[in-house]
Amino acid sequence: xxxxxxxxxxxxxxxxxxIGMLFPNVITEMKDENGNLKKGINFELLKQELSDDVIDGxxxxxxxxxxxxxxxxxxxxxxxxxxxxxxxxxxxxxxxENVFIEGDNLEVLKLLQExxxxxxxxxxxxxxxxxGKDFVYKDNFTMDKEEFDEKIGTHDEEENRLFRxxxxxxxxxxxxxxxxxxxxxxxxxLLREDGVIFISIDDHEADNLKKICxxxxxxxxxxxxFIRKGSGGRQDSKHYAIVHEYxxxxxxxxxxxxxxxxxxxxxxxxxxxxxxxxHYKTQLLRKWGENSRRSDRPNLYYAIKDPDGNDLYPMxxxxxxxxxxxxxxxxxxxxxxxxxxxxxxxxxxxxxxxIYEPTKDNPKTKLYTTVLENIGNASGAPLLKELLDGKIFxxxxxxxxxxxxxxxxxxxxxxxxxxxxxxxxTTAHAVMDLNSVDGGSRKYIMVQIPEEVEExxxxxxxxxxxxxxxxxxxxxxxxxxIKGDVxxxxxxxxxxxxxxxxxxxxxxxLKVDSTNMKDVYYSATEYTQDLLERVESNIKEDRSxxxxxxxxxxxxxxxxxxxxxxxxIEGVRVHTIDEGSLIACFDENVSENVVxxxxxxxxxxxxxxxxxFKNSPDKINVGEIFKLLAPNTTVKVI
Numbered sequence: 001x002x003x004x005x006x007x008x009x010x011x012x013x014x015x016x017x018x019i020g021m022l023f024p025n026v027i028t029e030m031k032d033e034n035g036n037l038k039k040g041i042n043f044e045l046l047k048q049e050l051s052d053d054v055i056d057g058x059x060x061x062x063x064x065x066x067x068x069x070x071x072x073x074x075x076x077x078x079x080x081x082x083x084x085x086x087x088x089x090x091x092x093x094x095x096x097e098n099v100f101i102e103g104d105n106l107e108v109l110k111l112l113q114e115x116x117x118x119x120x121x122x123x124x125x126x127x128x129x130x131x132g133k134d135f136v137y138k139d140n141f142t143m144d145k146e147e148f149d150e151k152i153g154t155h156d157e158e159e160n161r162l163f164r165x166x167x168x169x170x171x172x173x174x175x176x177x178x179x180x181x182x183x184x185x186x187x188x189x190l191l192r193e194d195g196v197i198f199i200s201i202d203d204h205e206a207d208n209l210k211k212i213c214x215x216x217x218x219x220x221x222x223x224x225x226f227i228r229k230g231s232g233g234r235q236d237s238k239h240y241a242i243v244h245e246y247x248x249x250x251x252x253x254x255x256x257x258x259x260x261x262x263x264x265x266x267x268x269x270x271x272x273x274x275x276x277x278x279h280y281k282t283q284l285l286r287k288w289g290e291n292s293r294r295s296d297r298p299n300l301y302y303a304i305k306d307p308d309g310n311d312l313y314p315m316x317x318x319x320x321x322x323x324x325x326x327x328x329x330x331x332x333x334x335x336x337x338x339x340x341x342x343x344x345x346x347x348x349x350x351x352x353x354x355i356y357e358p359t360k361d362n363p364k365t366k367l368y369t370t371v372l373e374n375i376g377n378a379s380g381a382p383l384l385k386e387l388l389d390g391k392i393f394x395x396x397x398x399x400x401x402x403x404x405x406x407x408x409x410x411x412x413x414x415x416x417x418x419x420x421x422x423x424x425x426t427t428a429h430a431v432m433d434l435n436s437v438d439g440g441s442r443k444y445i446m447v448q449i450p451e452e453v454e455e456x457x458x459x460x461x462x463x464x465x466x467x468x469x470x471x472x473x474x475x476x477x478x479x480x481x482i483k484g485d486v487x488x489x490x491x492x493x494x495x496x497x498x499x500x501x502x503x504x505x506x507x508x509x510l511k512v513d514s515t516n517m518k519d520v521y522y523s524a525t526e527y528t529q530d531l532l533e534r535v536e537s538n539i540k541e542d543r544s545x546x547x548x549x550x551x552x553x554x555x556x557x558x559x560x561x562x563x564x565x566x567x568x569i570e571g572v573r574v575h576t577i578d579e580g581s582l583i584a585c586f587d588e589n590v591s592e593n594v595v596x597x598x599x600x601x602x603x604x605x606x607x608x609x610x611x612x613f614k615n616s617p618d619k620i621n622v623g624e625i626f627k628l629l630a631p632n633t634t635v636k637v638i
Contacts, residue, residue: 016041023049025215028062048072063211065174068181074106075182081107082551083510083560091476092506097561098428099445100475102468103512105420108447109186111512114557116445120190121415123197124405124427126397130176130205177208183420184216190418194256196223196409200397202245210248217250223257224249226408228401229373247372247405282341282352286314288322292414297323299439299498300413304331306349307342325353325412327438328498375400380426387477392459393424393470402430406442413440422446425471428507429478435503436482443504443561446471472509479505510560516543516551517638537611539638548586548638549575552607558582569594580604588612595622599629610637
């Protein structure tokens with residue numbers, strides 16, 4: 001038995017642990033009075049994390065580079081931007097839950113902080129490898145605004161957001177580190193506790209990237225480096241042809257990584273499989289709750305045979321229906337392979353997945369090795385060339401590789417996948433393809449800056465002006481191909497096979513833009529009656545209802561994929577989000593009857609345009625109406 005400590009809690013140690021949860025990069029090592037190593041706080045770095053300005057002073061032991069402090073400031077600095085919907089470039093706008101965002105990914109990650117905080121199951125990115133030939137983002141790496149404007153700026157002389165980081169640049173590695181660091185810090189906030197990130201990289205920056213990830217995610221949350229073996233060889237080495245690259249893998253919280261939930265006593269080691277001589281954990285194969293009802297997931301509701309030979313359905317009781325986590329084909333294969341364990345509780349058999357503990361003596365485990373090879377084509381180029389009728393994009397990742405990453409990340413059928421270096425949108429293609437096979441409803445968020453393609457390229461000649469145009473067209477065509485494949489499978493399927501369902505092949509396009517609100521800065525002596533009339537509305541004239549609505553979603557921290565419904569009440573346009581999570585009305589002169597009708601629906605949130613009401617008494621009246629009819633509704637104006 002463990003002994004009682006018989007002493008009070010070490011508050012200093014507890015506080016260091018709390019700070020480490022918020023800022024893992026400030027945890028360092030120091031010697032105590034006896035010369036023993038202990039955990040401590042890098043207070044200079046902590047001060048930098050809590051400051052909007054660059055803090056001067058000596059930097060302690062850590063991984064650093066020229067511009068690191070400025071990159072921290074860059075990541076923490078708020079922006080006055082918004083996301084504007086582009087319905088005409090979208091597909092199935094009203095029904096889809098997938099999102100394609102066009103803009104600088106640093107700005108996008110800042111805008112997503114509230115809407116997707118602790119919500120993303122898996123992030124995959126394929127950032128620039130810093131080969132000296134590719135582009136990296138130009139951010140504010142300097143120490144003050146004057147130097148920033150004069151020497152670097154947010155754009156180059158031609159107002160481009162990207163620049164080619166050649167090896168002759170004296171800050172070659174520093175610029176790349178300063179580019180990736182704030183983006184990963186913001187991405188870490190978006191991951192769920194059981195979330196995981198995979199980052200493709202090669203030898204140029206693999207060492208620096210691992211050090212950065214150790215700081216941001218914590219060394220204890222490092223999972224492994226996967227080695228992706230390709231074909232052929234690049235002449236990047238003077239001596240050998242390089243035929244591999246890396247995929248670094250980190251989790252948000254190692255305690256949650258395996259099963260997506262806190263392991264219960266029943267899930268812990270040691271279960272022992274004498275036949276395979278492997279230890280394993282177990283995880284329920286049943287799912288229930290939101291999006292897991294029989295009506296939601298019909299392909300995941302079916303009977304399997306329990307050890308007594310009786311039909312066993314995915315439900316917890318006669319009134320509470322659920323579904324399996326796997327489709328019928330996979331369930332059959334896993335049961336046959338001995339990877340499902342049945343346990344009896346209250347006269348009912350309950351199936352669990354066996355998740356085997358990897359050991360060096362038992363390589364044949366349920367988990368995978370760190371060498372990824374023979375995964376489809378070594379390059380995704382042939383498939384993309386077939387889809388887009390030509391060689392439009394250089395070096396796309398294979399769809400099968402991203403599907404393998406999704407599997408390695410233990411992504412559930414309803415989880416969200418984020419890729420903020422989307423490129424040709426291979427990740428979106430992989431998510432749709434996987435959903436079409438196993439009946440899942442995984443959702444994706446793609447982010448890509450509208451990088452211009454070279455005029456001499458095949459892509460430009462084919463009519464594509466930016467990388468984002470290629471990505472969006474790839475998703476459209478891939479979606480239609482997947483739809484056709486599903487229909488063909490259903491026509492040719494065997495009688496015992498379940499029909500497949502066409503997955504969500506739509507996507508909402510949103511673009512980063514300046515704030516919807518006017519920037520009005522006048523001194524008191526400059527105000528005139530004419531000026532007051534001209535600035536009466538604080539909203540820019542070119543912004544639509546939909547622009548304002550998505551600005552509110554971002555500001556209120558609501559997901560961008562929620563369902564939308566537009567109706568008219570007494571000639572006034574009313575937007576309902578997610579069946580009442582939010583109701584928005586931005587028309588001028590909203591009548592009391594309209595206000596009462598909205599209040600009767602008792603939404604969680606309501607927003608109006610500030611100028612929708614003539615005067616202060618009208619606004620007070622609106623407040624009183626909601627106090628009476630919907631006291632739990634939060635009401636705001638813009």
